[in-house]
Amino acid sequence: MFSYCLLFADDWPQWRGVDRAGNWNESGIIDRFPDDGPKLIWSTSIGSGYSGPSVSKGKVYVMDRLIKALDNDESKFLHEGDPPRNINFVRKLLPGSERLLCLNEKNGKVLWSHEWDCSYTTVAAY
Incomplete structure (x- = not known):
């Protein structure tokens, strides 16, 4: 009998996370934010939509009426489409x-x- 487990680390590849339960099981995360809040790395305006972001392989994907892919390291659009x-x-x-x-x-x-x-x-x- 064989058993294996898939680990996604920081990936959030589908709606509500890896198993769709809305839980993040990453280790090494702080228990409490500093009083002045977490350090903001980058932000961008994404418009309105119906879904939370998906994160995979260093990219952030959001759904809106436009298609957008964001680089996880900086606030720049990798591509934007208008289907x-x-x-x-x-x-x-x-x-x-x-x-x-x-x-x-x-x-x-x-x-x-x-x-x-x-x-x-x-x-x-x-």
Whole structure:
């Protein structure tokens, strides 16, 4: 019988973390922030969106109506894309539609996409 464990260290590769539980099990983390707060390394404006960031291999990925990839070491966009608009994203109540995009990590180009109707109603944020 064999057993193995995958370790992701600082990676946060999917929604709510490695096992989607929202827990970070990294060791060597401080118990309490200093009184003046943690040291800010970098920041950037990312707009509005529905998802938390994903961190993998030194890159930060965020979802918005635009596609953005950020370098983890400094606040610069590695690439930013504007995929074809989902015609259902307007400011009114309407049946929902979901879209999944697979992007090239290096340049943000759409490799494939899939769109489907949903059985719920939603209001778009933009």
